[in-house]
Amino acid sequence: MKYLGIEPNKPRVAVFDFTSCEGCELQFANKEETLVDFLGSIEVVEFREISSDRSEDYDIAFIEGSVTRSDEIERLLKIRERAKVLVALGACACFGGVNRLKNAFDLNDANQEVYGDCPKETLPTRAIHEVVKVDLKIPGCPVCKDEVERIVQHLVWDIPFQFPAYPVCLECKQRYTVCVCDLDSKEAHSEKRGELCLGPITQGGCNAPCPAGGLGCWGCRGPAEDANVESFLTIAKERGFGKREIAERFEFFGGFEGLK
Ligand code: SF4
Numbered sequence: 042m043k044y045l046g047i048e049p050n051k052p053r054v055a056v057f058d059f060t061s062c063e064g065c066e067l068q069f070a071n072k073e074e075t076l077v078d079f080l081g082s083i084e085v086v087e088f089r090e091i092s093s094d095r096s097e098d099y100d101i102a103f104i105e106g107s108v109t110r111s112d113e114i115e116r117l118l119k120i121r122e123r124a125k126v127l128v129a130l131g132a133c134a135c136f137g138g139v140n141r142l143k144n145a146f147d148l149n150d151a152n153q154e155v156y157g158d159c160p161k162e163t164l165p166t167r168a169i170h171e172v173v174k175v176d177l178k179i180p181g182c183p184v185c186k187d188e189v190e191r192i193v194q195h196l197v198w199d200i201p202f203q204f205p206a207y208p209v210c211l212e213c214k215q216r217y218t219v220c221v222c223d224l225d226s227k228e229a230h231s232e233k234r235g236e237l238c239l240g241p242i243t244q245g246g247c248n249a250p251c252p253a254g255g256l257g258c259w260g261c262r263g264p265a266e267d268a269n270v271e272s273f274l275t276i277a278k279e280r281g282f283g284k285r286e287i288a289e290r291f292e293f294f295g296g297f298e299g300l301k
């Protein structure tokens with residue numbers, strides 16, 4: 042039996058970066074306590090951040106980052122041709138991520154602002170699935186190392202992976218975090234209360250680190266299954282959050298584009 046077209050033993054894995062901060066790749070390479078076991082279940086044939094090895098022969102290609110230059114399109118098409126399974130790794134690859142924010146501006150102005158008199162080629166930001174077929178998307182900014190490891194094991198052992206159907210709110214409650222958008226708890230828990238939080242409509246799986254740190258969720262994992270965006274917007278407006286503030290939150294990682 043095959044899953045996503047690969048045999049269940051030591052797949053040849055390559056990791057590639059496009060326009061990104063390389064933070065998702067770093068998640069692959071860190072967490073020493075599980076790294077040896079993790080790397081023992083796959084054969085890494087190309088991964089610039091940890092090795093100088095190069096290969097054009099791989100089963101699974103993990104793609105970090107979004108597409109913002111013409112040479113990236115060419116490179117991505119070649120990777121797609123070679124890979125049996127192509128995985129979008131992180132918010133940039135899945136949605137365009139923070140790079141997508143530039144699409145709201147005139148690209149020449151954005152170029153001038155960043156590079157001054159030395160402009161660089163820059164195209165409107167695109168997620169990987171907007172350029173080639175993607176077999177699997179692993180969201181997050183950055184991705185969660187635990188989740189990536191579980192997904193890779195599912196690929197190795199040929200078992201379909203199910204992302205959580207529940208939103209971030211559930212994990213937030215599970216770890217006993219006091220809700221950061223609960224206006225009623227304002228006095229008891231300092232000035233941090235009353236935050237806008239996309240937790241009710243964002244896909245779980247990150248274990249809600251942002252609310253635990255006193256911040257609202259910014260939706261880096263994209264919408265939860267059956268997210269009730271309409272109710273969320275109604276409640277957010279009732280609580281005094283403005284249209285612009287909500288729109289900025291929805292646009293930040295690109296996963297909620299078109300839902301506001
Ligand atoms: S998703 Fe976030 S951590 Fe990953 S490459 Fe993009 S900006 Fe960096």
Ligand code: SF4
Pocket residue numbers: 209210211213214218219220221222223238239240241249252257258
């Ligand atoms: S802080 Fe956010 S994620 Fe946590 S319970 Fe409140 S709304 Fe949900």
Ligand code: SF4
Pocket residue numbers: 181182209243244247248249250251252257258259260261262263
């Ligand atoms: S709480 Fe929200 S913004 Fe923070 S990691 Fe989870 S999904 Fe991303």
